Amino acid sequence: MATDEHGRDEETRTGPRVEDLLRELAPQVLGALVRRHGQFDACEDAVQEALLAAAVQWPHEGEPANPRGWLITVASRKLTDEWRSEQARKRREVTAATHVPADESVTPSPGDEQPPGQDDTLTLLFLCCHPALTAASQVALTLRAVGGLTTAQIARAFLIPEATMAQRISRAKQRIKSTGIPFRMPPEDERADRLRVVLHVLYLIFNEGHTATSGPDLQSGELTGEAIRLARAVHQLLPADGEVAGLLALMLLTDARRSARTGQDGALIPLTEQDRGLWNRTYIEEGIALITNALARSTVGPYQLQAAITAIHVEAPSPEGTDWPQILALYELLSRISPNPVVTLNHAVAVAMVRGPRAGLALLETLDADDRLAGHHRLEAVRAHLLEMAGDREAARSSYRVAARRTTSLPEQRYLETRAARLAQESV
Incomplete structure (x- = not known):
C-alpha cells in the first residue's frame, strides 16, 4: 500500500469525494480493460494499481478532466508494462499488448466490445458471483473488483490477516482463469438464477457489516455502506426488478438504525431500547418508498417481504406500537415462499x-x-x-x-x- 512522507496510506489521504468516485469508476474501468484485453486477473491487478495511483495523485494534483479515461490509460500502461516484463509470470508479452486475448483467461465475447459510456458493473457482478466460486470467494472478489476496495481494506473488515485475504482473492481469480468464464451477461434463461446469487452475495456483505460474526465491534459501516452502494448500482441498472428494489430497501431500513444500536462504550442496544430519534429518517423514507413501489408493481419475493417487515418495525412510534399481527402474517408468507x-x-x-x-x-x-x-x-x-x-x-x-x-x-x-x-x- 502506498504511503506519503508522513507514513499516511492512500486511504487516509483520499477525501470522500475522490474515494467515492474511484469506487464508482472501478467496475467501469475494469470492464473496459477486460473487454479489450481479456485476462481478468491481469486486468484486475492493473486497475487496482491505477486506483492506488489516483488515490495518491488526485488529492494533490486535482482530478483529471476525464477521470475514467485517466484510469483506463494508466491501467492499460501498467498492463502493457507487466505483459512486456520478463518477470510477468508467463503472461503474454508483446502479443498481449496488441489486444489478443489469452486462450486460458476470461475472454471477451464476439461483438462485446464496450460502447462508449457503457456501465459494466452488472456484468462484473455476474462474473465475480459465478457459481464456480465459493461464497467466500464471491464476497471477496466482489468487494475488490466491483467495490474497488483494497485487499487490506477487505481483510480489515472481515478481521482476517491481509495475506489470507490476498490468497482468497488470488484463488478466485485463478479459478475464473482456469474455467474460462466469459466476460458477458449470462444467457437469458440463466439470468434470473444468476441475479439471485448476486443479490445473495450483496446480502451477505451487508449482514457481515450489520452484525460482525466476530471481533470487538458490533458493526462495520464500511461493509454496510459498500453493500448499499452496490445495491444502488444494481437498482439503477435494473429499476424494474422488484427483488433488487426489495434488497436495497431492506438494507436502507436496517442500516437506518445503525447509530442507535450501540452505546458510547460499544455495547449492544436491542431494538426495544433504542432511541428512535437517532434513526436515519432519510434512509427510512427512501426505503419505505422503494418497498411500497416494488410491492405494488412486481411479484412478491423474499427480499421484498423482509423489507416490508423491517418497514413495519421502523414505522412504529414505539415498541408497544409495533403491528405484530401484520409482521406475523408476512413471516407466514415468507416461510412459504422461502x-x-x-x-x-x-x-x-x-x-x-x-x-x-x-x-x-x-x-x-x-x-x-x-x-x-x-x-x-x-x-x-x-x-x-x-x-x-x-x-x-x-x-x-x-x-x-x-x-x-x-x-x-x-x-x-x-x-x-x-x-x-x-x-x-x-x-x-
Whole structure:
C-alpha cells in the first residue's frame, strides 16, 4: 500500500469525494480493460494499481478532466508494462499488448466490445458471483473488483490477516482463469438464477457489516455502506426488478438504525431500547418508498417481504406500537415462499408476540434438529428471550449463558452475559 512522507496510506489521504468516485469508476474501468484485453486477473491487478495511483495523485494534483479515461490509460500502461516484463509470470508479452486475448483467461465475447459510456458493473457482478466460486470467494472478489476496495481494506473488515485475504482473492481469480468464464451477461434463461446469487452475495456483505460474526465491534459501516452502494448500482441498472428494489430497501431500513444500536462504550442496544430519534429518517423514507413501489408493481419475493417487515418495525412510534399481527402474517408468507431456519427463527419471535411465548418456543423446537442452525448462538439467544417472556427465568438464564459461550462477537457476548447476570440478580 502506498504511503506519503508522513507514513499516511492512500486511504487516509483520499477525501470522500475522490474515494467515492474511484469506487464508482472501478467496475467501469475494469470492464473496459477486460473487454479489450481479456485476462481478468491481469486486468484486475492493473486497475487496482491505477486506483492506488489516483488515490495518491488526485488529492494533490486535482482530478483529471476525464477521470475514467485517466484510469483506463494508466491501467492499460501498467498492463502493457507487466505483459512486456520478463518477470510477468508467463503472461503474454508483446502479443498481449496488441489486444489478443489469452486462450486460458476470461475472454471477451464476439461483438462485446464496450460502447462508449457503457456501465459494466452488472456484468462484473455476474462474473465475480459465478457459481464456480465459493461464497467466500464471491464476497471477496466482489468487494475488490466491483467495490474497488483494497485487499487490506477487505481483510480489515472481515478481521482476517491481509495475506489470507490476498490468497482468497488470488484463488478466485485463478479459478475464473482456469474455467474460462466469459466476460458477458449470462444467457437469458440463466439470468434470473444468476441475479439471485448476486443479490445473495450483496446480502451477505451487508449482514457481515450489520452484525460482525466476530471481533470487538458490533458493526462495520464500511461493509454496510459498500453493500448499499452496490445495491444502488444494481437498482439503477435494473429499476424494474422488484427483488433488487426489495434488497436495497431492506438494507436502507436496517442500516437506518445503525447509530442507535450501540452505546458510547460499544455495547449492544436491542431494538426495544433504542432511541428512535437517532434513526436515519432519510434512509427510512427512501426505503419505505422503494418497498411500497416494488410491492405494488412486481411479484412478491423474499427480499421484498423482509423489507416490508423491517418497514413495519421502523414505522412504529414505539415498541408497544409495533403491528405484530401484520409482521406475523408476512413471516407466514415468507416461510412459504422461502423457507429456511433463519426465517423460522424470526417467525418464532413474531408468533410469541402475537400468540404467546410458549407458542413461539414450540416453533423454535423444530430447529433443534436442523444442522444449519443447531448449535448457533442465535438459536439459544432467541430461546432465552422467549423463556424470559414466559417467566422461566432459570431456563432463560441458562440459554443466555449458552448463547454467550457460542458467539465470537464480543458486543453480543457481553450483552448476553449481562442478560443472564440480570436474571440471576432478580432471582435472589
